[in-house]
Amino acid sequence: MSAEQIGLWAGFIFTLMIFSYLLGDNILYRLAVYVFVGLAAGYVTVVTIESVLLPWLRGTVFAPEANLGQRLLGLVPIILGLLLLLKSSPRLGRLGNLAIAFLVGVGTAVALVGAVAGTLLPLAAATGSGVRVDVLNGFLAFLGVASTLVYFHYLARRKPDGGTTRGLVVRVISAVGQGFIVITLGALYAGAILTSLTIFSERVGFILARITGG
Amino acid sequence: MGRLGAAISTAIAIGIGLLTLIGLLAGDNVPLVNDIADFLLQLVVITTAITVLIGVVNLFSVHARRVGRRDTGWGYSLLVIVATLLVIVLVLLERAGALGGRPSTILFETVQISIESALAGLVLFALVYGAYRLTRRRLTWPTVLFVVVLLLLLLGALPLAGLGPLVSIRDWLMAVPVSAGARGILLGIALGTVVTGVRVLVGQDRSYRE
Numbered sequence: 066m067s068a069e070q071i072g073l074w075a076g077f078i079f080t081l082m083i084f085s086y087l088l089g090d091n092i093l094y095r096l097a098v099y100v101f102v103g104l105a106a107g108y109v110t111v112v113t114i115e116s117v118l119l120p121w122l123r124g125t126v127f128a129p130e131a132n133l134g135q136r137l138l139g140l141v142p143i144i145l146g147l148l149l150l151l152k153s154s155p156r157l158g159r160l161g162n163l164a165i166a167f168l169v170g171v172g173t174a175v176a177l178v179g180a181v182a183g184t185l186l187p188l189a190a191a192t193g194s195g196v197r198v199d200v201l202n203g204f205l206a207f208l209g210v211a212s213t214l215v216y217f218h219y220l221a222r223r224k225p226d227g228g229t230t231r232g233l234v235v236r237v238i239s240a241v242g243q244g245f246i247v248i249t250l251g252a253l254y255a256g257a258i259l260t261s262l263t264i265f266s267e268r269v270g271f272i273l274a275r276i277t278g279g
Numbered sequence: 280m281g282r283l284g285a286a287i288s289t290a291i292a293i294g295i296g297l298l299t300l301i302g303l304l305a306g307d308n309v310p311l312v313n314d315i316a317d318f319l320l321q322l323v324v325i326t327t328a329i330t331v332l333i334g335v336v337n338l339f340s341v342h343a344r345r346v347g348r349r350d351t352g353w354g355y356s357l358l359v360i361v362a363t364l365l366v367i368v369l370v371l372l373e374r375a376g377a378l379g380g381r382p383s384t385i386l387f388e389t390v391q392i393s394i395e396s397a398l399a400g401l402v403l404f405a406l407v408y409g410a411y412r413l414t415r416r417r418l419t420w421p422t423v424l425f426v427v428v429l430l431l432l433l434l435g436a437l438p439l440a441g442l443g444p445l446v447s448i449r450d451w452l453m454a455v456p457v458s459a460g461a462r463g464i465l466l467g468i469a470l471g472t473v474v475t476g477v478r479v480l481v482g483q484d485r486s487y488r489e
Contacts, residue, residue, distance in 0.1 A: 068382055072389030079390060083397035087404065099355040101394040102338075103362025108387060110335050110363070111370045117328040121321075142322050146329030159284050162488055164326070166288040169479060169487045170295035171323045174316075177476040178303045184469035188462045202451075206459040213463020214470075242463065247421045249460030251428030252453065258406045258429075259436055265400035271393070 077275040080268055209245040216242030285488045292487060295319060296480050339363060428452065 082097035125131060125139025145164040152161030192210050196203030216239040221229035231239075302309075302316020342356035350356075369383040414426055435442065435449030478484040 068380060068385050069389070072385045076389040076393030079394050080397040083394060083401060086401060095355060096358065097394055098398075099358040100362050101391070101398070103359040104366055104386070104391045104394075106335050106338055106359070107363040107366025108391065109331060110367060111383075113328045113331050113335075115370075117325065118332075121325050138318075142325035142329060145322070145326045146333065149326070149330055150333055159281075162284065162288045163291060165487045166292040167295055168323060168326065170292040171299050171319050173292070173296045173476045173479045174299035174303060175320070176472050177300060177480075180469040180472040180476070184465055185473070188466055188469075192459075192462060202455045205455050206462070209456055209459025210463045210466065213460055214467055216463075217467045243421060244424060245456055245460035245463060247424045248428050248452065248456045249464065251425045252432055252457040254406065254410070254425075255429050255432035255436075258403065258410075258433065261399060261401075261403035261406060264396050265403045268393075268397050268400045 073275065077272060080272060084268075208241065212238045212242030213245050214242070215239050216246060285485075288488045289482055289485055292485075293480060293482055300480070335363075 079097050079100070082093040085091055086094040121142070122139065126136050128135065131139070145167060148161050148164035150161075151157040152165075188210075192207055195206050215235060218235070218239070221231045223229055298312070299316045299319050302312040302314075302319075305312050307313060339360065342359045344350075345356040346353045346360065366383060366386065369378070369386065372378045373381065373383055410426070410429060413422060416422070431445065431452065432449055435445045475484065
């Protein structure tokens with residue numbers, strides 16, 4: 066029996082062990098899940114070291130033609146990683162804030178550029194141009210986008226008794242927005258059901274193929 | 280390391296953030312700043328990779344401790360350790376040329392993907408049960424709308440003849456209201472990101488110092 070055949074039979078057994086959860090939580094299901102966690106941890110380690118860390122170290126710290134400055138710069142992420150490790154220490158935890166601040170600074174800039182150039186401008190332009198292509202549907206799309214944004218607008222006027230109230234117009238528009246959000250979530254839910262159904266039927270096909278020798 | 284450390288953290292976040300932002304916006308127009316931004320992004324990627332490794336080491340040590348103390352369920356922890364080591368040792372032996380073929384790839388394609396797919400397939404039952412539970416609760420107009428859209432889209436996906444009108448409704452739903460709602464949600468997230476990002480860059484939000 067080849068390694069592939071052994072692997073396929075192992076996959077068959079693990080699939081049955083996972084599906085045994087349909088009968089309730091049991092030892093077979095837990096065994097399979099713990100194996101899954103262990104294998105995933107092993108692959109994450111291998112990919113991280115082979116595809117990210119080693120190329121970086123070979124290009125900086127261990128590069129034959131690198132000067133002292135380049136080697137030191139190559140050590141910066143390792144120092145940042147060690148600083149992050151200090152976050153678990155009650156005494157030295159504050160040193161980890163320096164690494165967090167660095168990650169937050171770069172992450173914020175990337176998120177800002179991504180949000181503006183990748184989401185705000187293209188989606189606003191697509192919503193606006195949709196009206197020119199198809200007036201009715203374009204207007205409905207514009208109404209949906211605008212009312213959804215109004216739904217997430219939580220500003221309200223404070224009443225003398227301490228409660229809050231929103232204007233009638235805002236309430237009506239946000240109800241329309243809620244409708245669009247519900248439709249979107251319903252579609253996403255349907256998509257998730259169809260995706261998992263496809264995967265489930267593929268697994269059932271795999272089990273039958275193993276049993277029948279197909 | 281009290282107030283001085285906090286001030287240094289704020290300075291790093293704002294300074295590095297603005298430098299990266301300018302570098303990303305300037306692009307090739309200002310090569311020096313763009314190169315610095317690229318370098319900072321590389322540093323973040325490598326640092327993130329190191330944090331992932333720290334996470335794996337932590338997982339390993341937690342389970343090793345459970346095995347060492349013979350805690351409840353220590354057998355499961357032993358499985359985690361064995362499976363992790365199995366992958367690492369297989370890859371090391373492969374790279375050393377001690378094993379023919381690619382057993383680590385076979386293990387991934389046959390066992391790991393099988394378990395992942397089976398778990399994803401199990402989600403089907405949770406989703407269907409969740410939808411069923413929703414209909415058993417007090418009916419409100421959002422609940423009814425949600426269930427109607429769900430059924431329309433599921434029925435529209437059936438590969439049966441004579442479902443033409445249903446397929447048309449499904450296509451229209453996906454093209455107009457679903458697309459509009461998704462755009463609204465994404466625009467809301469983007470606006471929230473911009474507000475939070477600006478607050479960090481002007482020093483209003485300094486939660487990273489805690």
